[in-house]
């Protein structure tokens with residue numbers, strides 16, 4: 028295993044995870060028994076052809092969806108039986124999401140967008156905005172903090188979205204093609220930021236990418252095919 | 260932007276809905292209250308009339324000059340007496356009845372009032388002035404002349420202002436009251452106006468003892484007009500009296516039922532009509548919210564993925580509804596109060612069932628409470644349904660569909 032991997036208990040342990048969509052003839056088995064672990068500070072790239080089940084798995088790990096069978100352990104605790112409020116609270120405090128599309132709220136400024144998870148966590152407005160600006164600064168966006176989200180470039184928006192995913196210092200960062208909409212230069216930059224953050228702050232990062240160059244820079248790659256992990 | 264304008268329209272609708280509701284209620288209930296005051300001040304809270312023994316005897320209500328009288332078609336063996344048989348005894352018993360503030364004995368009869376050139380048939384009300392003033396507003400209803408002159412002169416009368424107009428009578432004028440037995444020379448002591456045109460054009464007041472001899476009814480045959488402390492309790496008191504005295508006892512609520520029902524129908528129908536304004540605003544709000552939920556589906560999904568709960572999401576919408584509601588109520592009530600005051604200043608001459616020269620309004624907190632309650636219910640439903648729909652958005656599904 029990679030030398031950068033550290034930490035004894037895995038942040039995330041997945042056991043035999045399966046998920047399907049639809050019924051009968053239209054039934055699609057998107058995930059067929061996936062198992063793996065992710066440790067603190069470890070950056071895992073999930074790669075595979077379109078439709079192999081990468082996003083499906085990420086939404087399950089992010090507690091946005093319930094698997095048909097299998098179990099997800101976050102810091103050792105089983106998640107599938109947890110009640111909605113627990114899962115909601117974990118999404119706020121322990122999980123950070125980055126999507127292919129930035130999903131910023133356009134009526135809010137960059138820093139207000141970044142501050143939202145903090146506000147939900149009960150941090151007062153001024154403190155939350157201060158924290159948000161700190162994160163934006165580290166992402167090279169200090170001069171854009173007070174701009175409205177829709178007045179930023181695609182790369183800037185995606186960096187704001189990353190700041191938003193990181194601001195609550197989550198244990199687990201899930202990124203579904205975070206650079207998918209960006210050109211090469213922006214893509215590199217966003218990726219750098221994500222890696223640096225993971226290594227400095229120690230969350231487990233699981234990201235999906237179609238870019239082999241970027242995947243190579245991760246701690247490990249898990250290739251996926253037809254809802255299963257496969258050997259390379 | 261368009262959404263803000265639509266929301267503003269809904270807010271305006273709620274403001275005006277609340278205001279109109281209160282204003283129309285203030286008017287209808289104002290007129291109703293005024294009407295009740297008029298009839299209480301004229302014919303009193305309770306009237307005791309014919310003595311009877313057989314309660315089951317067929318009773319026919321005869322409406323005559325705005326008051327109710329009863330004719331008993333006696334069945335075999337049933338005894339009835341027109342009017343009160345032993346006024347002295349009954350008077351004492353009535354006065355001792357709990358809650359009674361006054362009793363006025365009235366002897367009614369018919370006559371014709373003649374001047375030199377004209378004549379007019381009238382209903383004579385023989386009263387004892389002091390007694391009658393205690394159970395009516397007669398003193399305030401005298402618009403010309405003086406009630407003192409009437410009280411001090413057994414040969415004086417008070418005439419309704421419509422009679423006075425017909426006969427061109429002024430206080431101090433001489434008239435002749437003709438009846439089936441004799442004619443009396445009388446002096447007009449004063450002219451009264453109740454506002455109830457039926458009464459104003461037919462009634463004259465005469466001293467009770469003069470009336471007794473004129474109508475050849477030395478004893479009995481009279482009715483009682485009874486004042487009570489709490490007029491709203493009149494039906495219960497009347498029922499009790501009827502039970503106790505074996506006389507026909509009628510409360511003002513029973514006597515004026517037709518008019519009271521008219522007022523009630525007016526009040527309810529105006530409430531319903533005006534509530535539709537609030538309802539339509541609610542519909543507008545619902546529309547805005549429903550569109551908002553669709554437009555904001557993606558934002559809701561991302562908020563949910565960030566750890567906002569379904570409750571957090573619905574609160575976002577409910578807060579906006581609450582804001583509109585609070586603004587609507589505050590400005591609606593303010594506008595209502597201003598408009599109610601303004602309307603009470605509008606000159607409007609009404610004669611017929613009461614007499615007023617202004618719009619009559621009733622300042623009643625319960626109208627505001629009702630308007631507020633309706634607004635709360637409407638806005639709550641209008642925001643709650645979309646809010647619930649927003650809360651039910653499944654983030655994974657939306658995010659998957661967006662990408």
Ligand SMILES: Nc1ncnc2c1ncn2[C@@H]1O[C@H](COP(=O)(O)OP(=O)(O)OP(=O)(O)O)[C@@H](O)[C@H]1O
Pocket residue numbers: 048049055056057075076077078079080081082083084659
């Ligand atoms: N809501 C859905 N209903 C039915 N089938 C679905 C649904 N969502 C995903 N699928 C199917 O599940 C399979 C896995 O989809 P998923 O989105 O996880 O693929 P992916 O690996 O993320 O692909 P891509 O690289 O294109 O994003 C696909 O065959 C897809 O068609």
Ligand SMILES: [Mg+2]
Pocket residue numbers: 081082083203
């Ligand atoms: Mg995908």
